[in-house]
Amino acid sequence: MTIGVVIAGIAGLFAYAAGWLTPNALTPARIVNTLEEVNGRHPGFRRNHAKGVCVSGYFNSNGRGTELSKASVFQPGRMPVIARFSLSGGQPEAADAPDTVRGLAILFTLPDGEEWRTAMINLPVAPFRTAEGFTDLVLASAPDPATGKPDPARMQGFFARYPESAKAMELIGSQPLSSGFENSRFNSLSAFRFINAAGSVAWVRWSVAPVQPEPVATTRLDGTNKNWLFDALIASIHSQPLAWHLIVTVAQAGDPTDDATIPWPADRRQIDVGTLTIDRVESEDTSPARDINFDPLVLPNGIAASDDPLLSARSAVYSQSFTRREGEPKNPSAVSTAETAR
Amino acid sequence: MANGPTQFAVLSRILHWLMAAMLLTMLFIGVSMVASLGDYHRLVAIHRPLGIMILILAVVRLVNRMFTTLPPFPPTMSDWERRVASASERFLYALMFALPLVGWGMLSAGDYPIVMFGPLHLPPLLPANRMLYAVLRETHTVLAFLLFATFLAHLSAVLFHTLVVRDRLVHRMALWSIRFHKAKIETD
Ligand code: HEM
Numbered sequence: 106m107t108i109g110v111v112i113a114g115i116a117g118l119f120a121y122a123a124g125w126l127t128p129n130a131l132t133p134a135r136i137v138n139t140l141e142e143v144n145g146r147h148p149g150f151r152r153n154h155a156k157g158v159c160v161s162g163y164f165n166s167n168g169r170g171t172e173l174s175k176a177s178v179f180q181p182g183r184m185p186v187i188a189r190f191s192l193s194g195g196q197p198e199a200a201d202a203p204d205t206v207r208g209l210a211i212l213f214t215l216p217d218g219e220e221w222r223t224a225m226i227n228l229p230v231a232p233f234r235t236a237e238g239f240t241d242l243v244l245a246s247a248p249d250p251a252t253g254k255p256d257p258a259r260m261q262g263f264f265a266r267y268p269e270s271a272k273a274m275e276l277i278g279s280q281p282l283s284s285g286f287e288n289s290r291f292n293s294l295s296a297f298r299f300i301n302a303a304g305s306v307a308w309v310r311w312s313v314a315p316v317q318p319e320p321v322a323t324t325r326l327d328g329t330n331k332n333w334l335f336d337a338l339i340a341s342i343h344s345q346p347l348a349w350h351l352i353v354t355v356a357q358a359g360d361p362t363d364d365a366t367i368p369w370p371a372d373r374r375q376i377d378v379g380t381l382t383i384d385r386v387e388s389e390d391t392s393p394a395r396d397i398n399f400d401p402l403v404l405p406n407g408i409a410a411s412d413d414p415l416l417s418a419r420s421a422v423y424s425q426s427f428t429r430r431e432g433e434p435k436n437p438s439a440v441s442t443a444e445t446a447r
Numbered sequence: 448m449a450n451g452p453t454q455f456a457v458l459s460r461i462l463h464w465l466m467a468a469m470l471l472t473m474l475f476i477g478v479s480m481v482a483s484l485g486d487y488h489r490l491v492a493i494h495r496p497l498g499i500m501i502l503i504l505a506v507v508r509l510v511n512r513m514f515t516t517l518p519p520f521p522p523t524m525s526d527w528e529r530r531v532a533s534a535s536e537r538f539l540y541a542l543m544f545a546l547p548l549v550g551w552g553m554l555s556a557g558d559y560p561i562v563m564f565g566p567l568h569l570p571p572l573l574p575a576n577r578m579l580y581a582v583l584r585e586t587h588t589v590l591a592f593l594l595f596a597t598f599l600a601h602l603s604a605v606l607f608h609t610l611v612v613r614d615r616l617v618h619r620m621a622l623w624s625i626r627f628h629k630a631k632i633e634t635d
Pocket residue numbers: 136150151152153154157189190191207208209210224225226231235236239292293294295397398399415418419422423426427430
């Protein structure tokens with residue numbers, strides 16, 4: 106009797122810890138289920154930012170980052186990077202559109218075997234503060250089967266529930282959209298902590314700012330090509346290496362570090378810590394970047410997470426998406442090997 | 448048999464309770480982190496180094512077991528009970544090695560750096576390979592659930608002997624010395 110109670114008690118505690126007794130709580134698996142319900146299941150593809158192309162090159166660190174962080178990526182020198190440009194959304198065959206959110210995920214290979222992974226987008230602030238906000242936005246902006254467009258009433262309901270998202274959207278809407286991947290600025294949005302050799306901590310956000318102001322490629326492709334944004338990027342890389350400055354923005358006391366929907370004041374100190382050069386492009390079909398999880402919390406010593414709730418949530422959800430897609434058969438990428446070779 | 452030890456060696460007993468606590472903690476951290484959004488990162492950052500600590504201790508424990516004399520089973524244990532107990536001990540030893548090795552191997556196959564703490568990280572155990580990652584990730588879950596089930600069975604058996612048969616089975620593993628019970632057990 107006592108034995109039965111003890112065993113059942115431990116088993117019950119285990120079931121509770123595993124979330125089996127709280128079927129309505131939001132978990133990484135349930136967020137990925139939502140993405141699959143809204144976008145359909147596309148085996149082998151990322152559950153978000155499903156459409157993409159892989160690139161590689163190097164990062165030249167100028168040493169200025171060492172003031173803030175002891176991470177070896179900021180020691181002067183050059184290190185290899187692999188990266189992936191993507192469009193947000195869970196449909197790997199979606200047609201390119203100028204207002205679809207663009208992503209750039211980068212993996213820096215540090216000299217001592219450490220890695221730094223970061224997944225950034227071209228928005229100035231995040232349109233949601235938490236994973237709950239993300240999931241509700243995915244649900245609210247799902248196309249209405251009748252019109253093929255998001256239901257305005259549901260979007261209104263979403264903004265009423267998440268006023269911080271309404272404010273962020275206003276800011277996002279007020280900024281001009283760059284014309285291509287090549288001239289986009291990509292932002293970490295979330296804050297991170299930099300720890301330097303003396304042990305002092307700075308709260309930062311980072312961005313990569315394009316060196317090339319206008320699209321390099323002259324062959325703008327017409328709207329009948331559903332990969333026109335990617336094809337322009339590919340043509341640019343074939344014509345000359347593309348470059349971005351890695352800019353670190355340093356917070357001052359009182360700047361929000363746990364809310365990626367709020368921009369930091371424009372006068373905050375910015376440090377250019379080096380240049381990212383992209384000189385090779387490859388389809389997902391052949392690149393190792395396809396099977397990399399650009400988890401924003403794979404960080405080297407000297408960079409650490411902030412209290413931004415998006416970071417741990419993204420790490421958990423990306424892992425779930427990664428585990429599902431790695432176990433599935435692979436299907437060819439919309440941006441094919443033939444396309445990246447041109 | 449009468450001259451054999453009645454308790455496990457001191458180091459064995461310490462290792463037993465230390466690793467029991469660590470493994471149970473790992474099981475609870477494991478299942479709660481994969482269901483968690485806010486605590487995932489904090490928990491997984493503990494899970495990896497703690498799991499590798501278990502692997503190191505498992506080596507120490509196996510070597511220790513090979514060089515110490517085990518106390519005989521008490522006479523209150525029937526033949527089949529002894530066989531089941533020995534088999535489950537061997538299975539638990541296998542899991543103490545397999546779980547952390549699979550954890551390390553799956554992160555290698557998934558092309559992750561295997562971060563311990565600070566700049567300290569482990570080299571990959573296996574080459575990056577998507578299918579290998581998927582299989583090992585699944586294996587990690589299955590082995591963890593088997594460990595939990597075996598632990599529950601082990602606990603039930605010891606509780607049964609200690610509370611129902613009242614043969615002081617748990618004293619064999621008690622952290623304190625029980626020399627003064629020795630006479631009693633031997634005459635039983
Ligand atoms: C809690 C909120 C978010 C959720 C649940 C989420 C979910 C996801 C998922 C499931 C993937 C696919 C991961 C994979 O299979 O490898 C992904 C990819 C991506 N996400 Fe997020 N995301 C969130 C917020 C953000 C934010 C704030 C940013 C930008 C700062 C971002 C940028 C990206 C990028 C660039 C990729 C593509 C990475 C690649 O190329 O592999 N996401 N996201």
